[in-house]
Amino acid sequence: MEERIKYLFKQYLNNTCTRKEFDEFFSYINAAAHNELVRELIKKAYEETGQPGSSLTYVDELGNLVITKPDWNKPADAPIKRKRSPMLWVGVASIAILLGGLAWLNFQLRPMKKTEHTGVLAKKMTGRSEYRYMLLPDSTQVWLNAASSLEYPQQFAEGKREVYLTGEAYFDVKHADKQPFLIHTGKVTTMVLGTAFNIKAYPGRENIIVSVSRGKVRVNYNEKEMAVLTQGQQVKVSNSINAIIQKKQAITEAAPWQQGNLQYDDETISDVVADLERNYDVIIQVQSDAVARERISTTFRREIGIEHALKVLCNLTDTRLKLENNKYVIQ
Known part of the structure; x- marks a missing residue:
């Protein structure tokens, strides 16, 4: 198991792991939360293979670990391409708990300000x-x-x-x-x-x-x-x-949302759309105020992508989706 974890860590850091290897790697990360042996192996693998400045894992200017995700649209055996992650923060949290001494936990504070409630x-x-x-x-x-x-x-x-x-x-x-x-x-x-x-x-x-x-x-x-x-x-x-x-x-x-689910229970379309904008970093316009006020209950897997999620909304509200000038329009 030790050699396998080291191999997967290297594949991940080198930006060459396949979808299958990627899923296997993070299954070890998640297992480490309640398995001391796996936890020690993960820590050892990180110490031996960790590469500061990796294109996949690095510490930003605030001391936070930034981690990327695969392109799920690629074939299962294709190498993973770099992309900003909406999914892997659970893995980040697991690594943080396991490797508490890492620099990214010693984050730097933003500029301070005073409030009448708690001071600085x-x-x-x-x-x-x-x-x-x-x-x-x-x-x-x-x-x-x-x-x-x-x-x-x-x-x-x-x-x-x-x-x-x-x-x-x-x-x-x-x-x-x-x-x-x-x-x-x-x-x-x-x-x-x-x-x-x-x-x-x-x-x-x-x-x-x-x-x-x-x-x-x-x-x-x-x-x-x-x-x-x-x-x-x-x-x-x-x-x-x-x-x-x-x-x-x-x-x-x-x-x-921690498990990658975007879940809505009796919420307005306008609130759902605002949530999708935050999660996918896109602009969405709902042309009809009546549609914006409609209420729905639904759940998406974040990995399905914005277009698929919006098509589900359109099916639920009997509307159409159009993309114009990098903006999604529900009409």
Whole structure:
């Protein structure tokens, strides 16, 4: 197994692995999270074969690991070509956990700014079609989705841990009995002690969505308690200033985007389209306001690509898709 892992690592770093080899390589990465032997082999392979400056894996100017994905449209045995990744952040997170000493975990802070709430804050951001793993000062783990930002202090104050999220993120909060963890997203505040959950709170969305995969979460709107969630529950809180509507329901997965699934439950076409724009870094126009307000429930695999996803939307809304001047138009 050791030699096989070394071989796959070299193939990956040399940009020559096939689709089959690529899938095998990341199956080892994922297995390492709960298998000490595989974890040690992965670490050893990285130390022996890791190549700073590789065209496939490198550290950007902020100290974050950047990793690319294959072109899934190529034949299974064709070498993989370089492309920006929307899929491999799970592998990045696994490597981060396994190889905690790597430079990319020692990220540099963005320029600081002062707020009236917590003093000096650092800010981490992702662009469209970009995904990032972070480790906060208290060892809370955060996976930041595309086009999102998180602001947090360099050191948490005694008695309370507070962060500010714009966009979407999955949190695995380090437990601390007397130091609750608060995530502020506009007028909605989510409070926990130690749990794992997902928050989707992009600007302009109809709802802020909080989903719990482990533990217990309390969701407040303007300091008024809206819901207490436990494992497998989700709440949707209206973003509208004119109405505070909540919808509490059971779910099977708190953060489907982590597994490459773009999942929508009774959401407007305009919200779905905005999400696709962030994930695929494209421009999409819905010509009809009536269509934009239609509600759908559907799930895409991110790897199917933007055109396939939009054709599914068109089938659901009885519309047509057109590409003009690098912009997708639903008409």
